[in-house]
Each structure stands twice: as C-alpha cells, then as structure tokens.
Amino acid sequence: xxxxxxxxEDNPVDQRLFEQALSDPTREIEICSDxxxxxxxxxxxxxxxxxxxxxxxxxxxxELLNELHRRVPGLPVILVTRFGxxxxxxxxxxxxxxxxxxxxxxxxxxxxRVKRALEIDQLQHENDTLxxxxxxxxxxxxxxxxxxxxxxxxxxxxxxxxxxSTVLIQGESGTGKELVARLVHYWSDxxxxxxxxxxxxxxxESVLESELFGxxxxxxxxxxxxxxxxxxxxxxxxxLLDEIGDVxxxxxxxxxxxxxxxxxxxxxxxxxxRINVRVVAATNSSLQDKVAAGHxxxxxxxxxxxxxxxxLPLRERRDDILALARNFLARMATEAGRHMTLDPEAAQMLLxxxxxxxxxxxxxxxxxxxxxxxxxxxxxxDLMLDRVGGSLPAHPASVAPAETSALTPALDEADLRARxxxxxxxxxxxxxxxxxxxxxxxxxxxxxxxxxxxxxxxARSLGIGRATLYRFMRRLGNESxxxxxxxxxxxx
Amino acid sequence: xxxxxxxxRAIAGAAPAQATVGENAVGAVTGDVAGTGGxxxxxxxxxxxxxxxxPGKDSLLDELIDLFVCDLPKRLSAIAQAVERADAPGRMxxxxxxxxxxxxAAIFGAGRLDELCxxxxxxxxxxxxxEAPAMLIxxxxxxxxxxxxxxxxxxKPLATPAGAPPTARR
Numbered sequence: 001x002x003x004x005x006x007x008x009e010d011n012p013v014d015q016r017l018f019e020q021a022l023s024d025p026t027r028e029i030e031i032c033s034d035x036x037x038x039x040x041x042x043x044x045x046x047x048x049x050x051x052x053x054x055x056x057x058x059x060x061x062x063e064l065l066n067e068l069h070r071r072v073p074g075l076p077v078i079l080v081t082r083f084g085x086x087x088x089x090x091x092x093x094x095x096x097x098x099x100x101x102x103x104x105x106x107x108x109x110x111x112x113r114v115k116r117a118l119e120i121d122q123l124q125h126e127n128d129t130l131x132x133x134x135x136x137x138x139x140x141x142x143x144x145x146x147x148x149x150x151x152x153x154x155x156x157x158x159x160x161x162x163x164x165s166t167v168l169i170q171g172e173s174g175t176g177k178e179l180v181a182r183l184v185h186y187w188s189d190x191x192x193x194x195x196x197x198x199x200x201x202x203x204x205e206s207v208l209e210s211e212l213f214g215x216x217x218x219x220x221x222x223x224x225x226x227x228x229x230x231x232x233x234x235x236x237x238x239x240l241l242d243e244i245g246d247v248x249x250x251x252x253x254x255x256x257x258x259x260x261x262x263x264x265x266x267x268x269x270x271x272x273x274r275i276n277v278r279v280v281a282a283t284n285s286s287l288q289d290k291v292a293a294g295h296x297x298x299x300x301x302x303x304x305x306x307x308x309x310x311x312l313p314l315r316e317r318r319d320d321i322l323a324l325a326r327n328f329l330a331r332m333a334t335e336a337g338r339h340m341t342l343d344p345e346a347a348q349m350l351l352x353x354x355x356x357x358x359x360x361x362x363x364x365x366x367x368x369x370x371x372x373x374x375x376x377x378x379x380x381x382d383l384m385l386d387r388v389g390g391s392l393p394a395h396p397a398s399v400a401p402a403e404t405s406a407l408t409p410a411l412d413e414a415d416l417r418a419r420x421x422x423x424x425x426x427x428x429x430x431x432x433x434x435x436x437x438x439x440x441x442x443x444x445x446x447x448x449x450x451x452x453x454x455x456x457x458x459a460r461s462l463g464i465g466r467a468t469l470y471r472f473m474r475r476l477g478n479e480s481x482x483x484x485x486x487x488x489x490x491x492x
Numbered sequence: 493x494x495x496x497x498x499x500x501r502a503i504a505g506a507a508p509a510q511a512t513v514g515e516n517a518v519g520a521v522t523g524d525v526a527g528t529g530g531x532x533x534x535x536x537x538x539x540x541x542x543x544x545x546x547p548g549k550d551s552l553l554d555e556l557i558d559l560f561v562c563d564l565p566k567r568l569s570a571i572a573q574a575v576e577r578a579d580a581p582g583r584m585x586x587x588x589x590x591x592x593x594x595x596x597a598a599i600f601g602a603g604r605l606d607e608l609c610x611x612x613x614x615x616x617x618x619x620x621x622x623e624a625p626a627m628l629i630x631x632x633x634x635x636x637x638x639x640x641x642x643x644x645x646x647x648k649p650l651a652t653p654a655g656a657p658p659t660a661r662r
Contacts, residue, residue, distance in 0.1 A: 010588070012559045013596040020552055021545075055591045082594075104538070104598035107545035 035059025076117035147319035161187035171311025174360030193237035219268025335465020535601025587616025
C-alpha cells in the first residue's frame with residue numbers, strides 16, 4: 001500500500017519543491033495550503049506522515065500538530081521552521097513533532113527525515129500487529145489446558161508472570177517448557193521487550209560463553225567486531241536458558257557470577273555491563289538429582305530455583321490429548337485451507353498412546369497426518385503411531401488403507417503401501433513415524449524442486465499451508481529436504 | 493508587459509530592476525548589489541545545489557521560477573493591502589504573506605529579499621508599522637530584481653501566463 005504524505009505549505013514554490021523532493025512511486029502526496037485544509041484532508045483519509053510549515057493562515061503548524069495528535073497519537077509530523085529559529089524548533093519538538101527541518105529546506109535533509117519517519121511508522125505498525133498477534137497466540141484463552149493439572153499450571157504461570165523472580169522449568173522433552181517460558185514472558189510486564197531463547201546444549205562451551213555474554217572485537221580469532229550476547233540482547237525482557245543441566249561446572253561458575261552480580265563481562269572485555277533480564281532456566285532432567293550427584297552446583301541451583309514449575313508428561317494429563325490434537329489439526333488444516341477432523345477410532349488411538357515424546361510428538365503426528373493424507377478425516381492409519389512406548393493399531397492391515405491415506409502423485413498409493421509395509425517390517429529397529437517423516441520429507445523436497453524453491457507453490461501443490469511446510473522443514477532438517485538446521489538462539 | 497513586474501512597481505513605486513542576469517550572469521546574480529547591504533539578489537551556489545539535489549528533474553528549476561514569478565504579484569499586493577489596513581488582522585496577514593514570500597526567496601538564495609520579508613514579518617508580529625511603507629518601496633525594487641535575475645537563469649521562457657499556476661495539484 002502506498003504511503004500517504006500530506007504537505008502543508010502556503011507558498012507554491014515550497015509546495016512544488018517538497019512534492020518533487022518526496023515523490024516516489026510508492027507514495028501518494030497531497031498538498032494543502034493551510035492547517036484547516038490539511039485537517040480536512042486528513043479526516044477524509046489519514047496520512048502516514050505530515051510535513052507542515054509552522055506559520056500559515058487559518059491554522060498554524062503547532063495547532064495542526066495538536067489536532068492531528070488528538071486524532072492519531074504519535075502520528076509523525078515534521079515541522080518546517082525558519083533557519084536559526086531555535087525557539088520554534090524547540091517548541092515543535094516539545095509539542096511532539098517527530099522532527100523539524102529548516103528553511104531554506106535542503107532536499108536531501110527533507111527526504112531523509114521523511115524516509116525515517118515512514119520507516120519508524122512502518123516499524124510501529126508492524127510492532128502493533130505483532131503485539132496483537134502475540135497477545136492472541138499467547139493470550140490466556142489461546143492456551144490449550146483441558147486437564148485439571150494443566151489448568152492449575154496456567155493459574156500458577158499467571159501468578160509467576162506477575163513477579164520478577166527467576167524461574168526453573170523442569171519437564172520431559174516435548175512437554176512445552178519453551179511455551180511456558182514464553183507465557184511467563186508474555187503475561188508479564190516485560191511483554192514488548194525481547195524474549196531470547198538459547199539452547200545451552202547446542203553450543204560448544206567456548207562458543208556458549210560468547211553467545212551468552214558477548215565478546216569484544218579481537219577477543220578471539222574471528223571476532224572481527226564486538227557483539228552483544230544473549231543477556232544484553234534480552235535487555236528489559238526474558239532470557240530462556242534451555243538445557244541448563246548440561247552446562248559444564250566451569251560455565252556454571254561463570255553463570256552464577258552473572259546472576260549474582262547482575263552484570264556481564266563480554267569475552268575479551270574489561271568493563272562489566274549491567275543487565276536487566278529475567279532468567280528462566282529449563283531442563284529435561286532433575287537438577288536436584290544432578291546436584292546430589294555432584295554434577296550441578298548447589299548455589300546455582302538455588303539461584304535458579306526461586307520458583308519451580310514442574311511440567312507433567314502428556315501421559316499424566318490425558319484430558320489434554322484430544323484438545324491439543326484438535327487444536328493442532330484445526331490450525332494446520334486452516335493454514336492449508338482445508339477442514340479436517342479426527343475419526344473416533346483415531347481419537348481413541350491418540351488417547352491410548354503413551355506419548356513418550358509428549359506434546360511435540362503429538363503435534364508431529366498430526367502434522368504428518370495432515371501432510372500425508374488427502375482425506376479430510378484423519379484415521380488411525382494416517383496417524384501411524386510408533387510401537388515404541390505406545391500402542392500401534394492392533395491389526396497391521398489397518399495401517400495402510402490406500403483410500404484414506406494417499407500421497408500426492410509423486411509418491412503414489414502403491415509406493416506408499418510398499419513403504420509402509422517395509423516400514424512395518426523394520427519397525428523393530430526404525431520408528432515408523434521416523435520412516436514416514438522421511439517419506440514426507442522426500443515428497444516435500446520434490447515439491448520444492450518442482451516449484452524451483454518457491455515454498456508457497458510447493459505448499460499449494462502438497463495441499464498444506466506454508467506454515468505447516470516450514471514447520472516440517474525445520475523439524476526434518478537438512479538431511480531430508482536440504483534445509484539448514486540452525487542453532488541460533490531464537491528471539492522475539 | 494509582464495503583469496508581475498507591473499504590479500510590483502505599482503505597489504512599491506520601484507525603479508526598473510538594476511540587477512539582471514543578462515550578459516554578466518554571475519556578477520549580477522551573486523555579487524554585491526548596490527544598496528543591498530552585501531546580500532545576494534539570488535545565489536547561484538544555492539541554485540546549483542538545488543539543481544544538483546534533484547537529479548533527473550531538469551525542468552524543476554524552471555518550474556519553481558515560474559511559480560515564484562506567478563505568485564509574486566499576488567504576494568506583493570497582499571502585503572501592500574495588509575500594511576494599508578494597519579489593524580490587527582492586517583498585521584497578521586502581513587506576517588503571513590511576508591513569511592510565505594520569504595520562504596520562496598530563501599529557496600533561490602535571494603538574501604536581500606529574504607531579509608526584507610523577515611523585517612516585514614516582524615512588523616506584522618508587532619513591530620513598528622510606521623516603517624512599513626518605506627520598506628514596501630524597497631521590497632518592490634528588490635523583488636523586481638530577483639524576478640529578473642531568475643528569469644535570466646531559466647533555460648526556457650516563462651511556461652505559463654502570469655497569474656495561472658503552472659502545475660496541477662494532486
């Protein structure tokens with residue numbers, strides 16, 4: 001959409017100069033001769049930026065600024081003052097002008113100021129959109145918590161979010177530790193500030209220090225520039241230290257010092273930097289056991305374990321299973337523009353399964369079913385749950401009914417049946433879901449190749465949403481579909 | 493006869509323009525002009541900077557000069573009327589009109605005209621109105637010189653009849 005700029009100026013030479021200086025195919029410019037005319041134009045259709053002279057007939061620039069801000073607080077208004085008129089420039093800024101330029105206006109200066117105003121306006125707009133999306137995605141009503149245990153957990157998280165204490169989250173892999181850490185962040189007054197998640201296990205010890213604490217230029221070979229660490233990047237927000245139980249005793253000592261002192265020292269640096277970060281640590285093992293075994297410092301454990309959130313495995317909160325499954329299915333089907341349901345037997349299968357991989361396994365199973373099936377009803381055959389740790393369908397024959405579970409033409413039904421049969425034969429050593437993930441990955445790779453890397457087109461040809469495609473690609477990594485799996489910390 | 497020139501002389505009783513571009517463009521345009529207190533009629537440096545800042549828009553300078561020339565009689569007339577009224581609304585209008593003309597003058601680096609307009613703006617904002625009539629004469633003379641100097645800088649003759657805005661607004 002074109003940016004709309006109002007130029008408010010009663011002198012025709014300036015009007016034309018400003019218009020020419022700011023004209024661009026992506027912009028729409030309207031010229032007004034005075035403040036009153038500008039206000040009427042703005043009410044007809046709002047503008048993204050207003051450039052206005054200060055002294056004009058009918059309504060002066062400062063009055064116009066106030067009127068515009070009454071309508072749209074924070075609207076970028078650039079006032080044009082006389083060169084050397086410092087009081088006017090000061091008054092403009094005090095009144096809330098985004099910026100000012102002086103007459104005679106230098107074209108480049110005007111262009112730069114307007115460009116900056118548009119960029120900031122755009123960022124503000126994106127920020128507002130993201131906040132709305134986030135508050136929807138992480139809003140209290142958006143979390144699936146059907147079981148009593150999960151409802152109690154949400155209540156606890158809500159209370160914890162309001163505090164500023166350090167939080168330790170323990171739970172098996174796939175139980176949603178990062179989601180809970182995000183809820184602690186988004187339900188707190190730190191929302192709007194960064195949420196930075198770092199998987200401590202994903203980095204070599206030497207890299208982890210630089211990743212978390214940052215480094216100065218020349219601190220080590222390859223440190224060609226100074227870089228902020230995660231603690232600094234999360235300033236004012238929340239830092240999730242995932243897999244905290246796996247860091248070395250030496251690193252534990254460094255981390256303890258940072259938490260105690262409230263400041264970080266970049267690698268190669270000499271000046272400590274104050275930090276204001278809420279730390280949420282997460283682990284899939286029992287830190288207490290590690291302390292008892294002498295693998296984790298007790299003082300760090302107590303520093304992290306101010307508030308403990310223990311997440312239950314999915315098998316211990318079975319009331320959540322179907323609610324979660326339907327939630328995932330609805331989201332993925334909507335992304336693909338489909339309407340999909342679970343048939344009753346599939347629902348029973350989900351309830352019977354023990355979910356050793358917890359919610360992540362459930363999400364993957366649904367995602368895989370959505371990718372692999374053409375039908376709008378997910379059956380037991382589409383779920384293809386592993387024997388390992390759970391329940392497979394009682395009769396292998398029911399695993400692959402070709403009429404309900406077919407891949408797109410590149411992987412035809414016969415091929416699929418053969419692969420499933422082969423997979424069933426091998427299921428003693430290879431997980432069936434893993435095998436089918438690989439098949440789906442190959443299918444996605446082919447679709448991407450056919451679409452010359454165009455993901456939207458590939459998703460369309462597969463009958464899935466782009467987000468589902470991205471998740472699948474991320475999950476399967478580069479082995480199957482040529483995507484680079486990253487270890488970068490995620491930030492929001 | 494160009495109505496703009498005619499009008500400005502009629503208001504301010506100005507003598508014909510002394511500083512024109514003609515044969516001695518640089519000297520006449522940027523050099524000291526008698527009685528101007530060292531200020532430029534128009535500044536070639538300023539105009540060059542303006543031209544260079546808008547690459548690919550070669551006709552813009554001509555267009556801006558046309559706009560100035562077309563707007564000038566209206567401004568001078570409005571300023572004269574405002575001085576004549578000598579009341580509060582008149583003062584306010586004097587300040588506004590002088591401010592607007594000053595803006596145009598500054599674009600072309602017309603230092604003397606800029607200064608005169610600044611003084612009239614101050615008078616409009618509460619200064620000694622008694623000084624205004626004498627300044628109007630100076631204003632008429634100076635604006636005629638600026639007009640002539642600018643017309644001499646144009647690559648093409650005046651594009652539109654005086655009084656008609658040469659560009660359409662969006």
